[in-house]
Amino acid sequence: MPSTAPRMRPGPKAASPSKKTVMFAPDIILAAVLNGLMTGSVYALIALGLTLVYGVLHIINFAHGATLTAAMFAVYVAQTMLAIDPYVALVPITLLFFVLGYGVQRFVIGPASHGEDRNILLVTLGLSIVIENAMLSIFRSDTRSIDVPYAFESIDLGFTFLALPRVAAFGVALLVALLLGLLLTTTDTGRAIRAVAKEKTGAALAGIDVAHIYAVTFGLGAACVAIAACLLMPTFYVTPRAGNAFVLVAFTIVVLGGMGSIPGALLGALFIGVVESLCGLFFGESLGQIGIFLIFILVLLVKPTGLFGARA
Amino acid sequence: MLEVRGLIAGYGGTDVLRGIDLDVAPGEIVAVLGANGVGKTTLNRALSGLIAPRAGTIRFLGEAIGGRKPAAIVSAGLIHVPEGRRIFPNMSVRDNLVLGSYRRGKPARQNNLERIFALFPRLRERSAQAAGTLSGGEQQMLAIGRGLMGEPRLIILDEPSLGLSPLLVEEMFTLIARIAADGLAVMLVEQNVVQSLELASRAYVLENGRIVAAGPAAEIAADPALKHAYLGL
The missing domain is CATH 3.40.50.300 (P-loop containing nucleotide triphosphate hydrolases)
Incomplete structure (x- = not known):
């Protein structure tokens, strides 16, 4: 597990040896919290996609990790073959993955599930196997990363340095979460998504095309991981299984925040990011994720509906 | 028809x-x-x-x-107001009604909302409240109101x-008579x-x-x- 755990490549923070000697100084802890928030913001995007699909279709999308991997390869191809910067590729790749997600739900998962939600789960599991193996046959199992000129640019806060790509990821992720929230609360499509989530029959009788809303939701989930992929690639690497480790963390976040809860996913992700970062600081980088899974077990034991979960 | x-x-x-x-x-x-x-x-x-x-x-x-x-x-x-109401419990009364006009254009929405609020003044009073917190009779009014927002012919x-x-049963039948008096089947x-x-x-x-x-x-x-x-x- 630790070898596949999503860890960011060490940024400028680790490269300042003078501060490394005072391990637990407040500055160091604050820097770890800030780094954790930045990691958490990317987790949030992945968790938002997962929780949105769960909230509406009431299934865990097993293809979420494979979708993230595919999006990361899309960023890789855009950068290495087409010389398109990940931040420039963000909009087209996000749109592409929205369309792909919509199409896959509308024309593959939906028809294959014959109206039974639990079949959707199995179809997504099958899809993840297909996508992963397609990636494996195209890109083989090599670890690949992209070179961008700003990868090691940083912002000097006086007491620490923050890697510029990660600050950008934090800003974009929060903006996307905000836009997603606005979409769900202020647009007709957003209202329809929330209506289908709670009352499918009522929604159909109000004239909402449930199959279309399922597909839009699936498309939004894919778009979320596509954005995450664009934000990750400047500081991370991709292998045909890279997405899975992230989705494992995202699943913990979704359980922590409450299955289907959008604010739960956002706050849970930031919290988990900080926990991971602090555990990494106190117990060493390779044990950073131990705190995440301890929390996961604690939540299941103490509050299985999650922090923002609806009452069963 | x-x-x-x-x-x-x-x-x-x-x-x-x-x-x-x-x-x-x-x-x-x-x-x-x-x-x-x-x-x-x-x-x-x-x-x-x-x-x-x-x-x-x-x-x-x-x-x-x-x-x-x-x-x-x-x-x-043709709009079916189902048994058990099937309203959206987590959304406001207004949002429930707005979703009733999902298939219709936005221009007529405000007029239709006013029409429904005139027919069911209780819904206007509670327009910002979560639909799940309404009483049974109010939920039934909301379900009918949501149906009417879709501009049905039947x-x-x-x-x-x-x-x-x-x-309330008495009141409900009076309301149905009023709805039909507008020419709706x-x-x-x-x-x-x-x-x-x-x-x-x-x-x-x-x-x-x-x-x-x-x-x-x-x-x-x-x-x-x-x-x-x-x-x-």
Whole structure:
């Protein structure tokens, strides 16, 4: 597990040896919290996609990790073959993955599930196997990363340095979460998504095309991981299984925040990011994720509906 | 405007409806009566597209709508207000109503909202409240209001008086009369036989997936043998 755990490549923070000697100084802890928030913001995007699909279709999308991997390869191809910067590729790749997600739900998962939600789960599991193996046959199992000129640019806060790509990821992720929230609360499509989530029959009788809303939701989930992929690639690497480790963390976040809860996913992700970062600081980088899974077990034991979960 | 011929529908291996012929004319209130389990809800589900008919035709305003998706049937102007209300409990009363106009353009939305609020002043008072926190009677008003937001030509009301206090039942039937007075056709599917027959111009009696009696409501109300055999009176 630790070898596949999503860890960011060490940024400028680790490269300042003078501060490394005072391990637990407040500055160091604050820097770890800030780094954790930045990691958490990317987790949030992945968790938002997962929780949105769960909230509406009431299934865990097993293809979420494979979708993230595919999006990361899309960023890789855009950068290495087409010389398109990940931040420039963000909009087209996000749109592409929205369309792909919509199409896959509308024309593959939906028809294959014959109206039974639990079949959707199995179809997504099958899809993840297909996508992963397609990636494996195209890109083989090599670890690949992209070179961008700003990868090691940083912002000097006086007491620490923050890697510029990660600050950008934090800003974009929060903006996307905000836009997603606005979409769900202020647009007709957003209202329809929330209506289908709670009352499918009522929604159909109000004239909402449930199959279309399922597909839009699936498309939004894919778009979320596509954005995450664009934000990750400047500081991370991709292998045909890279997405899975992230989705494992995202699943913990979704359980922590409450299955289907959008604010739960956002706050849970930031919290988990900080926990991971602090555990990494106190117990060493390779044990950073131990705190995440301890929390996961604690939540299941103490509050299985999650922090923002609806009452069963 | 609604013309059903030889309709057969059901679930799994069972046919619940076994050949239904039924008509609703513009502006008319038609009652569909029958005990529990005779196929009233299945009839509504087939008419609104929630299940596909196995045989027979459903024509609405001249178009064959049998087997179409619910969204397309709502667009055509046939709206089914289901038993159990099926409102969106986590959303505000206003958002519930707004979603009722999902198939209609936004320009007419505000006017329709005003119309619904005039018809149901309680909904205006509670427009910002979560729909799940309304009382049963208010939820039923909201369900009907949401249906009316879709600008129906024919509205199917499935058990609108179910679970309401006697006073509210009275109020509900008065409201249905007011809705119909605006020229809207109403298909009233009810177990409340006496009041439905008072309100409706015509009625159908369903038994075991078939129509066993049809005619002017007054005639059916005046037939004690019929009422005793099929309607438990």
